[in-house]
Amino acid sequence: MAQEDDVTMVLAGQPGIRDWQEGVYRDLHQHPELGHQEVRTAAAVAAELRARGFEVSEAVGSTGVVGILRNGDGPVVLMRADMDALPIQESTGLPYASVERATDAGGNEVPVMHACGHDAHAACLLGAARLLAERTDAWRGTYIALFQPAEELADGAESMLRGGLADLIPQPDVAFAQHVLPFPAGQVGTLAGPVLSSGDSLRVTVWGRGSHGSMPQLSVDPVVLASTIVLRLQGIVSREVTPGEFAVLTVGRLVSGSKSNIISDRAVLDLNIRTFSETTRATIIDAVHRIVEGECTASGSPRPPEFELYDHFPLTRNDAATTQRVAAAFGRHFGDQAVALKRQSASEDFSAIPDALGVPYTYWGVGSVDPERYAAAAEAGTVSTDIPANHSPEFAPVIGPTLKTGTAAAVVAALAWLGAGAAAGDPAEEPR
Numbered sequence: 001m002a003q004e005d006d007v008t009m010v011l012a013g014q015p016g017i018r019d020w021q022e023g024v025y026r027d028l029h030q031h032p033e034l035g036h037q038e039v040r041t042a043a044a045v046a047a048e049l050r051a052r053g054f055e056v057s058e059a060v061g062s063t064g065v066v067g068i069l070r071n072g073d074g075p076v077v078l079m080r081a082d083m084d085a086l087p088i089q090e091s092t093g094l095p096y097a098s099v100e101r102a103t104d105a106g107g108n109e110v111p112v113m114h115a116c117g118h119d120a121h122a123a124c125l126l127g128a129a130r131l132l133a134e135r136t137d138a139w140r141g142t143y144i145a146l147f148q149p150a151e152e153l154a155d156g157a158e159s160m161l162r163g164g165l166a167d168l169i170p171q172p173d174v175a176f177a178q179h180v181l182p183f184p185a186g187q188v189g190t191l192a193g194p195v196l197s198s199g200d201s202l203r204v205t206v207w208g209r210g211s212h213g214s215m216p217q218l219s220v221d222p223v224v225l226a227s228t229i230v231l232r233l234q235g236i237v238s239r240e241v242t243p244g245e246f247a248v249l250t251v252g253r254l255v256s257g258s259k260s261n262i263i264s265d266r267a268v269l270d271l272n273i274r275t276f277s278e279t280t281r282a283t284i285i286d287a288v289h290r291i292v293e294g295e296c297t298a299s300g301s302p303r304p305p306e307f308e309l310y311d312h313f314p315l316t317r318n319d320a321a322t323t324q325r326v327a328a329a330f331g332r333h334f335g336d337q338a339v340a341l342k343r344q345s346a347s348e349d350f351s352a353i354p355d356a357l358g359v360p361y362t363y364w365g366v367g368s369v370d371p372e373r374y375a376a377a378a379e380a381g382t383v384s385t386d387i388p389a390n391h392s393p394e395f396a397p398v399i400g401p402t403l404k405t406g407t408a409a410a411v412v413a414a415l416a417w418l419g420a421g422a423a424a425g426d427p428a429e430e431p432r
Contacts, residue, residue, distance in 0.1 A: 007329075042149070067144070157352040190330060190341055246276045246345070247274065
């Protein structure tokens with residue numbers, strides 16, 4: 001009961017920060033920034049943390065921000081939110097929709113949108129930080145609010161580590177992160193073990209011999225070669241991965257040539273691989289190499305193929321004991337709105353931070369869809385077509401329940417370690 005009293009004390013301030021927090025969210029949504037370009041966002045985050053009494057470090061890695069609130073002896077809890085947006089043209093029709101444009105790393109001018117909910121993540125963590133700072137009588141220990149850049153680029157977490165994160169913060173006892181997802185707002189979902197897949201992008205360049213389109217006999221046609229590779233790759237998951245083991249292999253891009261009557265001398269394929277197992281990941285990557293090399297040999301390719309592995313997202317594997325403790329705290333606070341989260345085939349780089357620091361972690365989901373809308377779509381069997389998912393130009397979390405739930409979840413999880421009643425649970429919930 002003591003722990004729930006701590007939660008009640010801290011969350012009693014939530015109605016009073018609602019207008020401020022929703023204003024922060026709308027501002028972040030209207031002014032999105034691409035990875036490693038989150039200058040405006042980082043400055044706003046740093047100013048808010050300083051206003052709440054946090055020790056603040058800026059430009060960690062690139063544009064990362066870390067705030068530390070020390071409140072006596074006790075555990076150290078780290079909570080991460082990501083800040084970057086995507087090169088997507090928003091089509092939500094919201095009054096605070098983004099019309100921003102930016103120059104990406106390749107020098108291209110692109111539209112920018114918070115199509116993955118990172119604006120909500122930042123607003124929720126700022127809300128939790130404010131609530132904890134306003135009620136330091138309800139908890140003891142240290143709270144670290146970490147705002148990470150460039151999650152979408154798969155290198156934001158690593159950039160903060162390279163930027164000296166470990167030397168800037170006390171050693172955490174536990175680390176948390178959360179993500180808004182397309183299920184009913186008001187719900188919060190947990191899952192022990194693998195929760196987000198690892199993700200790898202693999203660029204394959206195959207070589208042919210160029211020629212005039214009217215003289216194919218003089219060529220080694222890289223388009224034909226690449227086409228046979230695409231077809232052969234489809235057999236890897238169905239024939240080389242153990243049935244029941246999750247795996248996805250997608251050819252997202254195939255580029256060759258510049259004109260209809262020119263046979264090019266090369267083709268480039270960009271592959272994306274998702275797995276929940278390092279063994280399965282290795283199986284797929286090895287099979288891709290074998291198939292590509294075999295098809296190049298069969299086609300008489302004049303040069304060996306080239307492989308570039310990039311944008312690696314590590315597997316997100318929730319620590320069982322940590323997840324059990326957080327799930328129990330969620331159950332006490334949210335009741336039947338605390339649900340089991342399904343494994344997600346999407347990927348994240350958050351786990352690079354706790355893995356590098358040697359810290360157990362858990363990563364949970366927060367619903368973002370109007371519950372009535374979701375229920376109607378579920379009854380009609382149209383959830384997959386009627387409910388915009390993350391990375392859609394129509395993705396728009398319903399503000400009220402989403403921010404309220406995400407902020408409460410961050411506070412409840414933190415107080416499962418920092419609250420006065422945190423050590424009073426059953427043995428499975430003892431601090432690690």
